[in-house]
Amino acid sequence: xxxxxxxxxxxxxxxxxxxxxxxxxxxxxxxxxxxxxxxxxxxxxxxxxxxxxxxxxxxxxxxxxxxxxxxxxxxxxxxxxxxxxxxxxxxxxxxxxxxxxxxxxxxxxxxxxxxxxxxxxxxxxxxxxxxxxxxxxxxxxxxxxxxxxxxxxxxxxxxxxxxxxxxxxxxxxxxxxxxxxxxxxxxxxxxxxxxxxxxxxxxxxxxxxxxxxxxxxxxxxxxxxxxxxxxxxxxxxxxxxxxxxxxxxxxxxxxxxxxxxxxxxxxxxxxxxxxxxxxxxxxxxxxxxxxxxxxxxxxxxxxxxxxxxxxxxxxxxxxxxxxxxxxxxxxxxxxxxxxxxxxxxxxxxxxxxxxxxxxxxxxxxxxxxxxxxxxxxxxxxxxxx
Numbered sequence: 001x002x003x004x005x006x007x008x009x010x011x012x013x014x015x016x017x018x019x020x021x022x023x024x025x026x027x028x029x030x031x032x033x034x035x036x037x038x039x040x041x042x043x044x045x046x047x048x049x050x051x052x053x054x055x056x057x058x059x060x061x062x063x064x065x066x067x068x069x070x071x072x073x074x075x076x077x078x079x080x081x082x083x084x085x086x087x088x089x090x091x092x093x094x095x096x097x098x099x100x101x102x103x104x105x106x107x108x109x110x111x112x113x114x115x116x117x118x119x120x121x122x123x124x125x126x127x128x129x130x131x132x133x134x135x136x137x138x139x140x141x142x143x144x145x146x147x148x149x150x151x152x153x154x155x156x157x158x159x160x161x162x163x164x165x166x167x168x169x170x171x172x173x174x175x176x177x178x179x180x181x182x183x184x185x186x187x188x189x190x191x192x193x194x195x196x197x198x199x200x201x202x203x204x205x206x207x208x209x210x211x212x213x214x215x216x217x218x219x220x221x222x223x224x225x226x227x228x229x230x231x232x233x234x235x236x237x238x239x240x241x242x243x244x245x246x247x248x249x250x251x252x253x254x255x256x257x258x259x260x261x262x263x264x265x266x267x268x269x270x271x272x273x274x275x276x277x278x279x280x281x282x283x284x285x286x287x288x289x290x291x292x293x294x295x296x297x298x299x300x301x302x303x304x305x306x307x308x309x310x311x312x313x314x315x316x317x318x319x320x321x322x323x324x325x326x327x328x329x330x331x332x333x334x335x336x337x338x339x340x341x342x343x344x345x346x347x348x349x350x351x352x353x354x355x356x357x358x359x360x361x362x363x364x365x366x367x368x369x370x371x372x373x374x375x376x377x378x379x380x381x382x383x384x385x
Contacts, residue, residue: 055081055112055136059144060175068166068306071157078167079144080137081108083121084129086178094178097133099168099197099205101190103212103365104300105258105292107143108136110366119368126375132182137171139164139189141299149293154242156299160306161189165196169204181205183382185375187365188212189300195309198316207319207382209375212365214331215309215341222330225261226301229254233294242295251294256285258297264327264361313344320348321378323371327355330362349381 058080065076087096102110120127127134138145140159148156172178184205186194191213198208218226233239236250260268272278324331324338331338333352342348351374353359364370 055083057081057144060171062167062170067157067159067163069158069160073146073157075146076140076167077144077146078137078140078171079108080135080171081112083134083136084132086133093180094133095180095182096131097135097172097176097178097181098127099172099181099184100127100134100136101168101184101186101193102136102139102142103188103190104304105142105297106366107138109143111136116368119372120375126372126379127185135172135176135178137168139193140167141296141303147293148242148295148299153244153295156295158299158302160303161192161196162200162306164189164303165193165200168193169197169201173204179204183207183209183379185209185378186211188362189304191365192304192307192309196307198318198320199309199312202315202317205318207321207378209321209323209378211323211371212325212328212331212362214337215313216337217308217310218304225257226304229257230298230301232257233298239294242298244294248294251292251297252286252289254294254297255289255292256282259285262330262362264355264359264363265329266327266355267360267363310341310344313341314346316345316348318347319382320345321351321374321381322348323351323353323374325353325355325359325361325364325370327359328362328364351377 060078060080062076062078063074065073067073084096086094089095100111102108119125121129121134123130140163141147141156146156148154150156172181181204184194184197185208186192188211191210192215194208194210195213195215197205233248233250233254236248238244238246238248239250240248272281320342322338322342324333326333338352339350342350353364353371353374356370358367359370360367368375
């Protein structure tokens with residue numbers, strides 16, 4: 001029988017002792033509903049309250065870490081959260097682990113909100129944490145993991161999406177000692193990471209659920225707006241080649257452009273009905289992103305440059321349940337790219353969720369209530385031969 005790492009043994013002991021899960025008291029529960037504006041304005045901020053019952057927050061440090069471009073970091077910190085309890089099968093390995101990956105500019109705590117709790121983690125929900133062991137890492141450059149704003153600023157190593165996946169794999173296999181995942185589920189940036197996982201480690205999971213992306217490289221308008229933001233900030237004299245002492249004014253503009261681009265066209269049409277409404281939206285974005293850092297934002301956007309899952313789609317052996325949204329202007333279904341690329345995968349399903357009154361374009365990926373039914377279908381498919 002395979003010996004379990006001490007961390008997993010500790011988690012099992014905690015679970016058996018009955019203190020792994022608690023129910024939040026009514027006084028702790030926030031308002032049940034957020035307006036569409038509040039939901040859309042929080043997507044690029046990782047400063048959100050954590051309300052999932054007892055997430056175990058952990059850090060691991062990797063010393064003298066080398067990135068794919070050869071740059072190094074003496075101490076690389078990777079933050080992650082754990083939900084649920086690892087189940088060990090008769091072969092001595094964990095068989096219920098799900099890796100959940102966040103989007104650009106977010107962090108694991110964005111996935112630990114009441115909305116995610118109710119839609120994905122609650123009893124009877126797709127990733128019910130009484131059944132699944134959910135691993136939620138902060139990608140390098142994000143949240144509690146090492147990032148430019150920690151102090152190195154523009155001297156921080158330049159990472160790519162491949163580096164993110166390398167570190168996620170190191171966390172899962174070496175730190176947690178889990179050689180095989182039940183599933184990898186990711187949204188937007190995490191969606192692209194899921195495709196990369198399936199290609200780089202084809203036997204490391206039963207299935208992936210990429211939500212809101214294409215396997216193709218970032219291109220067209222999706223690439224152009226990123227480059228506009230990067231150029232706008234880097235051209236700002238106050239940016240000082242990334243070694244600024246105060247956040248450059250262009251950063252606030254960048255966050256506003258980003259929020260505008262990733263929001264749904266019908267949603268903004270309904271919200272922004274006058275110059276006053278537009279000004280209120282702009283000020284709300286500034287308030288929501290006041291604690292964010294320009295270098296962190298630029299590094300995160302530049303990281304997508306190395307993404308291209310198209311050449312190795314035929315190598316994927318896991319089941320692929322790819323979900324996009326009909327009103328997502330980043331990944332428009334009219335281009336038929338997802339359908340074309342998924343045809344190269346030996347066992348893939350493609351679902352395009354129709355636009356609805358409560359969908360918000362690309363931001364729909366951050367509203368799990370909109371796609372929990374598809375997540376349930378994905379898991380049901382995994383459980384069939």
